[in-house]
Amino acid sequence: MNARTGPLSDVRILDLTQALAGPFCTMLLADLGADVIKVEPPGGDMSRTMGPHPNDRAGTDYGGYFASVNRNKRSVVLDIKTDGGREAIFKLAATADAVVENAKTGVMDRAGIGYDRLRKIKPSLVYAAIRGFGDPRTGRSPYADWPAYDIVAQSMGGLVSITGPAGSDGFRAGPGVGDIYPGTLAALGVVSAIHAARRTGHGQFLDVAMYDAILTLCENIVYTYSRAGVVRGPQGNGTPVLCPFDVFRSRDGAVAIAAPGENHWAILCNAIGRPELIADDRCRNNPKRVANAEFVREAVSAWTTAHTTQEIVAAIGGRVPVGPVNTAKDIFADPHPRARGMLIEVDQPGDNPPLTIAGCPIKFTETPSGIYARAPLLGEHTEQILAEAGITDASKEKS
Secondary structure, X not given: OOOOOOOOOOOEEEEOOOOOHHHHHHHHHHHOOOEEEEEEOXXXXXXXXXXXXXXXXXXXXXXXXXXXXXXXXXXXXXXXXXXXXXXXXXXXXXXXOEEEEOOOOOHHHHOOOOHHHHHHHOOOXXXXXXXXXXXXXXXXXXXXXXXXXXXXXXXXXXXXXXXXXXXXXXXXXXXXXXXXXXXXXXXXHHHHHHHXXXXXXXXXEEEEEHHHHHXXXXXXXXXXXXXXXXXXXXXXXXXOOEOOEEEEEOOOOEEEEEOOOHHHHHHHHHXXXXXXXXXXXXXXXXXXXXXXXXXXXXXXXXHHOOOOHHHHHHHHOOOOOEEEOOOHHHHHHOHHHHHOOOEEEEOOOXXXXXXXXXXXXXXXXXXXXXXXXXXXXXXXXXXXXXXXXOOOHHHHHHO
């Protein structure tokens, strides 16, 4: 592992998470320099089995899913169902600034390693939980004991109901937003709570409900219903308050164009050979264009469908907000992700080529974030981590 240079290089996180929401949270903290100790059961994180897998499966016990969200971490195997495993957790918690877990409500408490037990060991400890519907400590939900996945959070939080073609029942967003966004908010919560703990000497419990996070992401449906009684439905690729603000077909693909402001609209009208639309009463300002959105879309589409995506971007790029609808292949060919350190090649164990994963989008000039190490093999750092915590061979045997 290379030196951790990020702004959290003085922070240690005890990571008891699995799957995506929790590991994404701790991945962000690790990218920012935190020493993240990933505690795994003897069978490993459930996501280790998920592909795509490398050719040398014997040399690498995880696939792309695990590799992406568990980089920069160290793995220790502990069986928390045993006395020795729990004792090891206690000793590791005493060295940590925060513990993060994403089990169902009550699971860690019943295992004897929940917040109430760990804060007795270290009063300044921050304890973060990511759950489908939150933890009763911060607000009792009628669904508190329900399991949840990304698609459930996206649906209940409102995202599905406003995503997809107009007139549809809604669509799940492509990425696992129901996991990733709660994980992102939890990372912010952890950093904030550690800041407070270092100032006051007192830790605290914090949680992010997946439902709550998606509801926050869809904040516009809340005030729109409250103020106007309007229930927003799927809007396709457009928006009911800005026009043009859409994805348009090109001759060979698709392109996003957003020109709701008068300056951008005028430039676009000239570029598409329709300068008369600038003064057209149906288009002379954004409210008028919203009211006549179909007319506006047809006018822009007539131009975009006659040109390739590259021609469209060349014509208005840098003058009007525009961007191609990129596939992963397009992103790999685009110079921006490479220039910004967003496509990082990471060496893999065994006889496998490097794997490219998404980099950290939070950039610093003085304390750079980064990918310091590949994801760990199961238990790769067990001996090292237990030794750092002063755990003897005898105590390991109990686990």
